[in-house]
Amino acid sequence: MNKLNSKIPEGPLADKWTKHKASLKLINPANKAKLDVIVVGTGLAGSSSASTLGELGYNVKVFCYQDSPRRAHSVAAQGGINAAKNYKNDNDSVYRLFYDMIKGGDFRAREANVYRAAEVSNLVIDHYTALGVPFARDYGGTIDNRSFGGVQVSRTFYAKGQTGQQCLIGAYSALTRQIEAGTVTMYPRREMLDLVIVDGKARGIITRNLVTGEIERHSAHAVVLATGGYGTIYYLSTLALNSNASAAWKAHKKGALFANPSFVQIHPTSIPVMNSYQSKLTLMSESLRNDGRVWVPKQAKDPRKPNDIPEEERDYYLERRYPAFGNLVPRDVASRAAKERCDAGFGVGSTGLSVYLDFRDAIKKKGKKAIENSYGNLFDMYEKISGESPYETPMRIYPAGHYTMGGLWVDYNLMTTIPGLFAVGEANFSDHGANRLGASSLMQCSGDGYFILPYTITDYLADDIKTPRIQTTIPEFERTEKEVKERIDKLLGINGQETATSFHKRLGKIMWDYCGMVRNEEGLKKALVMIKELEEEFWKNLKVTGTGDELNQELEKAGRVADFFELSKLLCIDALNRKESCGAHFREESQTETGEAKRDDENFSFVAAWEYKGEGQEPELHKEELKFEFVKLAERSYK
Amino acid sequence: MNIKLKIWRQPNAKSKGRFETYSLTDVSSDMSFLEMLDYLNNNLIREGKEPVAFEHDCREGICGSCGIYINGRAHGPQHRTTTCELRMREFKDGNTITVEPWRAAAFPVIKDLIVDRSPLDKIMQSGGFVTINAGAAQDANSILVNKKNADEAFDSASCIGCGACVAACKNSSAMLFIASKITHLAQFPQGQVETHQRVKAMVAKMDELGFGGCTNTRACEAECPKGISISNIAKLNREFFVAKLKE
Numbered sequence: 001m002n003k004l005n006s007k008i009p010e011g012p013l014a015d016k017w018t019k020h021k022a023s024l025k026l027i028n029p030a031n032k033a034k035l036d037v038i039v040v041g042t043g044l045a046g047s048s049s050a051s052t053l054g055e056l057g058y059n060v061k062v063f064c065y066q067d068s069p070r071r072a073h074s075v076a077a078q079g080g081i082n083a084a085k086n087y088k089n090d091n092d093s094v095y096r097l098f099y100d101m102i103k104g105g106d107f108r109a110r111e112a113n114v115y116r117a118a119e120v121s122n123l124v125i126d127h128y129t130a131l132g133v134p135f136a137r138d139y140g141g142t143i144d145n146r147s148f149g150g151v152q153v154s155r156t157f158y159a160k161g162q163t164g165q166q167c168l169i170g171a172y173s174a175l176t177r178q179i180e181a182g183t184v185t186m187y188p189r190r191e192m193l194d195l196v197i198v199d200g201k202a203r204g205i206i207t208r209n210l211v212t213g214e215i216e217r218h219s220a221h222a223v224v225l226a227t228g229g230y231g232t233i234y235y236l237s238t239l240a241l242n243s244n245a246s247a248a249w250k251a252h253k254k255g256a257l258f259a260n261p262s263f264v265q266i267h268p269t270s271i272p273v274m275n276s277y278q279s280k281l282t283l284m285s286e287s288l289r290n291d292g293r294v295w296v297p298k299q300a301k302d303p304r305k306p307n308d309i310p311e312e313e314r315d316y317y318l319e320r321r322y323p324a325f326g327n328l329v330p331r332d333v334a335s336r337a338a339k340e341r342c343d344a345g346f347g348v349g350s351t352g353l354s355v356y357l358d359f360r361d362a363i364k365k366k367g368k369k370a371i372e373n374s375y376g377n378l379f380d381m382y383e384k385i386s387g388e389s390p391y392e393t394p395m396r397i398y399p400a401g402h403y404t405m406g407g408l409w410v411d412y413n414l415m416t417t418i419p420g421l422f423a424v425g426e427a428n429f430s431d432h433g434a435n436r437l438g439a440s441s442l443m444q445c446s447g448d449g450y451f452i453l454p455y456t457i458t459d460y461l462a463d464d465i466k467t468p469r470i471q472t473t474i475p476e477f478e479r480t481e482k483e484v485k486e487r488i489d490k491l492l493g494i495n496g497q498e499t500a501t502s503f504h505k506r507l508g509k510i511m512w513d514y515c516g517m518v519r520n521e522e523g524l525k526k527a528l529v530m531i532k533e534l535e536e537e538f539w540k541n542l543k544v545t546g547t548g549d550e551l552n553q554e555l556e557k558a559g560r561v562a563d564f565f566e567l568s569k570l571l572c573i574d575a576l577n578r579k580e581s582c583g584a585h586f587r588e589e590s591q592t593e594t595g596e597a598k599r600d601d602e603n604f605s606f607v608a609a610w611e612y613k614g615e616g617q618e619p620e621l622h623k624e625e626l627k628f629e630f631v632k633l634a635e636r637s638y639k
Numbered sequence: 640m641n642i643k644l645k646i647w648r649q650p651n652a653k654s655k656g657r658f659e660t661y662s663l664t665d666v667s668s669d670m671s672f673l674e675m676l677d678y679l680n681n682n683l684i685r686e687g688k689e690p691v692a693f694e695h696d697c698r699e700g701i702c703g704s705c706g707i708y709i710n711g712r713a714h715g716p717q718h719r720t721t722t723c724e725l726r727m728r729e730f731k732d733g734n735t736i737t738v739e740p741w742r743a744a745a746f747p748v749i750k751d752l753i754v755d756r757s758p759l760d761k762i763m764q765s766g767g768f769v770t771i772n773a774g775a776a777q778d779a780n781s782i783l784v785n786k787k788n789a790d791e792a793f794d795s796a797s798c799i800g801c802g803a804c805v806a807a808c809k810n811s812s813a814m815l816f817i818a819s820k821i822t823h824l825a826q827f828p829q830g831q832v833e834t835h836q837r838v839k840a841m842v843a844k845m846d847e848l849g850f851g852g853c854t855n856t857r858a859c860e861a862e863c864p865k866g867i868s869i870s871n872i873a874k875l876n877r878e879f880f881v882a883k884l885k886e
Contacts, residue, residue, distance in 0.1 A: 048773070052773045055772040066696060067694065067704070067755070067756055068703075068756065068757070068759070068760050068800065069760075070703070070760075070800055071696055071697075071702040071704050072702075073697060073702070075697065075701050075703075075799075076697045076701050076702065085779070085780075087780060123774070123776075125779045126776035126777065126778055126779045127771075127773055127774070127776045128779075129776065129779035129782060129829075130769065130771045130775070130776035130779075130782075131768070131769050131771065132769050132796075132823065132824050132827050132829065132830050134789055134792040134793040134796050134826075134827075135779075136789070136793075137786050137789040138786065139786050141783030141784050141785055141786070141789075142780045142783065143779055143780055159793055160793065162793075162797060164701075165701050165797070166793070166796060169796060172763070173763065173767055174768060174773075176760065176767065176768060177764070177768045177770065179764050180764040180765065188757070188760075211749055240696040240697040240698070240702060241695060241696060241697075242696050274669050277667060277670050277678055278674065279671070279673070279674050279677055279698060280671075280698040280699065282698075282699045283699070380719075381699065381700065381724070384700075384720060384724050384726070385726070387726075387728070450773040450774075451774070454773070497685070499684050499685075501677070501681070543684055543685075545684055545689055545690060546689060550750075551651070551692055551749060551750045553690070553692055554684065554690060
């Protein structure tokens with residue numbers, strides 16, 4: 001039986017959402033107040049969902065593991081947020097934004113979802129502006145735009161290199177207004193440890209109070225996961241250190257299918273690894289490639305300082321390989337090109353694992369002041385970390401794990417395969433295919449939460465207006481809570497020698513080596529064996545200090561790493577199964593003569609949605625065929 | 640390099656805290672301050688001891704989670720730097736480093752270096768927003784904003800809510816925090832509409848939550864990792880007086 005009904009509406013692409021909205025059920029304001037909705041996560045997707053549902057009159061409960069909702073990792077997005085405003089008069093449109101995303105995702109996303117994301121993008125910009133988000137402006141008082149990778153128009157709205165922080169503060173301020181109004185109850189310092197299913201529907205969650213250790217039950221008529229991505233599976237990544245996959249993974253184990261888990265974006269411009277204690281890779285925004293030129297010396301292992309290498313001895317390899325897009329090729333292409341040069345021995349820095357991102361020419365042309373205006377805070381950040389000034393010496397950069405296109409499978413209504421469980425933002429899989437274009441994640445998270453989910457969840461809840469508040473004393477809550485407690489006891493009871501972080505580092509290395517930028521069958525099979533061995537060792541030799549009844553950061557980490565072990569296997573299985581290359585998923589066996597990704601549309605034009613079949617069992621693959629009615633599948637060329 | 644650490648240890652809000660001293664060898668100057676604490680914790684766990692609890696998340700200076708008092712300064716010795724961005728190259732071999740949580744009556748200690756900063760959220764709830772529901776906005780370019788105002792709004796809005804200003808102030812005042820929000824929103828036409836209610840509500844909430852008043856010592860400005868200027872407080876005062884006059 002095919003479990004996947006994507007519920008994509010019939011009709012012309014541009015009319016689908018409009019027609020669909022008209023068919024969705026409504027709920028009157030008095031009844032909305034009787035309905036409870038749980039939102040997990042307070043990044044842009046979570047905050048926007050929660051505040052909007054609160055504005056509509058639902059009784060909303062919001063959870064985050066941080067001490068304040070404002071700290072969720074959307075805050076770290078730097079470069080911008082896309083919209084199809086065509087403010088630059090460069091012939092941009094909703095259709096072009098849609099097409100760039102579909103192409104950027106290497107034709108592995110749903111047409112209807114992507115079009116809708118582009119369609120609501122303009123509303124998102126209007127709303128953030130109204131909330132007081134200080135987007136960069138021109139002298140006449142209008143909003144400025146800049147360009148991003150993979151596109152030929154300027155449609156990116158930005159606030160220096162802090163667009164995520166500025167948008168999140170806007171979204172957070174709207175959320176605090178609803179908290180004050182009493183429509184939203186905020187539960188910070190809580191971690192969701194399981195999902196509660198009642199009669200086949202998502203009806204609540206079990207959380208751990210991270211301060212007291214108390215295990216809590218929370219019920220609702222519907223649950224929304226806005227829990228972000230799982231890029232920290234590589235240990236070193238551009239994500240916040242506490243970002244994790246546990247909520248989505250628990251939902252998966254309770255029946256939500258997980259789609260395209262191996263589609264992971266490796267961002268090309270991160271500050272490279274500098275020492276073995278490193279805990280984090282800091283991103284340098286893609287926007288820097290508007291003015292920075294990427295190069296390596298033409299001579300392998302050139303010992304000279306970058307500024308001493310004359311122009312003719314520099315290999316601007318992106319401009320050479322991709323003349324049409326140059327330094328602004330999409331992220332997956334730029335990452336692989338950097339890896340190719342470094343693997344061939346042309347990398348720079350003490351490790352040979354970095355390339356130059358040079359602003360010399362831009363500073364010469366536009367002046368230091370203009371560059372400082374656009375990227376000042378990024379340059380400062382770089383200098384603090386590396387000790388070098390990008391105004392004087394080129395930056396050194398290298399790819400790093402960044403964003404996960406894969407996530408919980410959702411239908412057009414953003415509902416997972418568990419009725420009543422919705423997934424928004426990075427936690428779902430739906431809009432970015434096999435590769436996300438820059439500045440489209442803030443756009444998608446916000447569009448989901450402000451303008452899509454509030455309509456579709458209302459349609460779902462319309463059947464629930466007679467369902468009284470779900471009691472947390474029913475056996476389903478009791479049973480799930482018991483399972484959660486048993487697992488905590490198990491983690492605390494191992495009493496071995498190795499820390500959770502040490503296991504996480506070792507797992508991350510396996511994933512980076514075999515399921516990172518480049519994959520092949522042999523490596524993936526090897527990784528699966530290595531992960532299983534390491535996981536066994538984890539359950540025998542983990543050391544967690546302290547108890548479960550207190551603030552215990554080691555226990556938090558241990559639970560997350562345990563889930564990463566399970567998820568990492570699914571990533572490898574999915575990568576093994578997809579024998580084509582597409583977007584960020586590059587299988588060495590499937591490449592063109594010039595080393596570009598080679599898609600196999602005949603056999604792999606589908607979404608791979610995996611079903612959990614129990615511990616130790618192989619997951620079952622469900623395929624959602626991708627039908628392209630409105631665009632022609634083409635080779636994704638940026639040459 | 641080798642260093643000594645004097646770290647505040649306190650199991651929970653109810654118990655008394657005290658300083659513990661630790662020695663750490665082979666610290667790399669490239670490590671961030673938090674990576675140095677990771678390294679210490681790794682050693683402690685292996686010895687079967689309780690690791691030091693500290694708050695952190697993004698580790699790139701933007702989420703505002705980390706906040707440690709280092710050698711008597713909020714976020715340590717480097718100007719305009721959060722604790723997570725601070726590198727060990729700022730210290731010398733043989734240094735003793737004193738590590739404490741934020742000290743402010745409004746921020747009770749939860750454990751070791753972690754404090755409760757939720758009063759800052761409560762201040763925001765009292766008025767730190769523009770009242771508009773999703774869907775009600777007009778086209779973004781129909782609100783024109785002078786570039787100078789937009790840039791100033793951005794500078795004010797770069798506050799990350801870490802609480803360093805409160806910790807650095809001898810009165811534990813949250814004035815710079817509030818001022819940055821008031822100034823940010825007052826630069827925009829859409830923020831002007833409710834600016835008087837906003838400033839009164841936020842200042843009243845600050846007083847209610849046990850933060851002190853401002854006596855212009857400028858410690859907040861000196862320690863703010865985002866370089867938010869004390870001129871924001873002057874603007875707050877102006878907004879506040881005008882609001883009161885119009886009552």
